[in-house]
Amino acid sequence: MIAPAATFPVPPAAPIGxxxxxxxxxxxxxxxxxVSYARDRAAIDHEGYADAVLAELDRRAEVLRDRELVTVFFGGGTPSLWEPRALGRVLAGVRRAASRQADEVEVTVECNPSSLDEARARALIDVGVDRLSIGVQGLDAGRLAFLGRLHDPEGGLAAVEAAIRAGVPRVSADLIYGVAGGAPAEQTARESADEARRLAETGVTHVSAYGLTVEAGTQFGELARRGRLPIATDDAQADGFAAVEEALGGAGLAHYEVSNFARPGHEARHNLGYWRGHDYLGLGCAAVGAVTGYAEASGLAHHAARWRNWVDPARYVQAALGDAALGDAGELLDPETRLRERIMLGLRLGDGLDLGVAARSLGLEPWTAARRRAAERLAAAGRLAVEGDHLRVTRAGWVFADGTAAALF
Ligand code: SF4
Known part of the structure; x- marks a missing residue:
């Protein structure tokens, strides 16, 4: 595994999640x-998994040295299944290991409605959680069943309301649009907008809205391969995207990232860290981390190490509690690769990115002749706004954001 060098060239107190x-x-x-495995709550070794994550943290604690911890995100999987006491032990360990912490460290837990009620939300608050991200996904019974969800529309809304009633300061909900199955007809833009509006009315401060994508290696992927999965057309997806944007905008949630909407000040800070290219320490089975960690003297300044832990939970736990490798060899990211990732992720943000700042922080010049030509072409096509070194995908060009970013590589 690639291990960051002991001397970190990152600025002192650089933010880390x-x-x-x-x-x-x-x-x-x-x-x-x-990476998620079906398991009954009673069959999970809650404390044993926490012990393994804490053991891994001990081995990677150096990464947190001299950086400012700004966010902690428990994702999955379904971390709301994890006993809050065990999750809280991990959170306390992370905070202890961080030599510096932001004034308000954002602590998020992803939840499913089937494992979240008011008592659990309070228990999570008690261990230091201040943000819940709830997988509501939809408010139509037939489509939720098609998506294989364990909850119905009432269950999704009840979970959100329980979180708000418990006093969770920031509550986010996930929504999927462009679902073609589970109901007599393909989901219309109007139906997607209605669901978004009803979700916003609960008082959530953040919504993540995704078009349904079909990935190889999933049950849906296999059905699609055999031509047996109803799939929304691209036009229906684009209409759903526009309708959800309009509905959430009307409810006071600004569209700040391609798939994310927030009331002012309620943007997901952890994800903003990814989109802005900040370092992150990944812990746990299948977790990914990416850390700038090479000393100037090594000749690898501005490089980063990225690793992924074993995806099999038993193998991960055994490795973490022993002293075996936590995953296979990681990769070394050179500055050019990192800049391409910064462009790809930064252009997903409504504010775009400052290419000059991003490039120079990696020791690179922002503009190559080819990139300049591509930017001019994209600007002329109305897909990109260019002001000095600042790049932003135009509203009309948002559906092409990934292609626009790739053209700037
Ligand atoms: S989408 Fe379903 S299986 Fe996947 S992590 Fe969420 S709840 Fe688990």
Whole structure:
């Protein structure tokens, strides 16, 4: 595994987020390509998994040295299944290991409605959680069943309301649009907008809205390969995207990233860290981390190490509690690769990115002749706004954001 050098060239107190992966769900959804395994709550070794993550943290604690911890994100999987006491032990360990912490460290837990009620939300607050991201996904019973979800529309809304009632300061909900199955007809833009509006009315401060994508290696992927999955057309997806944007905008949630909407000040800070290219320490089974960690003297300044832990939970736990490798060899990211990733992710943001700042922070010049020509071409086509070194995908060009970014590589 690639290990960051002991001397870090990153500026003192550079921001860092910590991601903790919890790899279990009550049931595997047919569209899901995250690393998650179906497991009953009682069959999970809650404390044992926390012990393993804390043991890994001990081994990687150097990464947190001299950086400012700004966010902790428990993702999955379904971390709301994890006993709050065990999750809280991990959170406390992370905070202890961080030599500096932001004034308000954002601590998010991803939840499913089937494992979240008011008592659990309070228990999570008690251990230091201040943000819940709830997988509501939809408010139509037939489509939720098609998506293989364990909850119905009432259950989704009840979970959001329980979180708000418990006093969770920031509550986000996930929504999927462009679902063609589970109801007599393809989901219309108007139906997607209605669901978004009803979700916003609950008082959530953030919504992540995604078009349904079909990934190879999932149950849906296999059905699609055999031509047996109803799939929304690209036009229906684009109409759903526009309708959700309009509905959430009307409800006071600004569209700040391609798939994300927030009331002012309620943007997802952890994800903003990814989009802005900040370092992150990944902990847990299948977790990914990416850390700038090479000393100037090594000749690898501005490079980063990226690793992924073993995806099999038993193998991960055994490795973490022993002293075996936590995953296979990581990769070394050179500055050019990192800049391309910064462009790809930064252009997903409504504010765009400052190419000059991003490039120079990696020791690179922002403009090559080819990139300049591509930017001029994209600007002329109305897809990109260019002001000095600042790049932003135009509203009309948002559906082409990934292609626009790739053209600037
Ligand atoms: S609940 Fe979420 S992580 Fe778990 S299988 Fe379903 S989509 Fe995947």
């Amino acid at each position: 910590v991601y903790v992966h919890f790899p279990f769900c009550l049931k595997k959804c047919p569209y899901c390509d995250f």
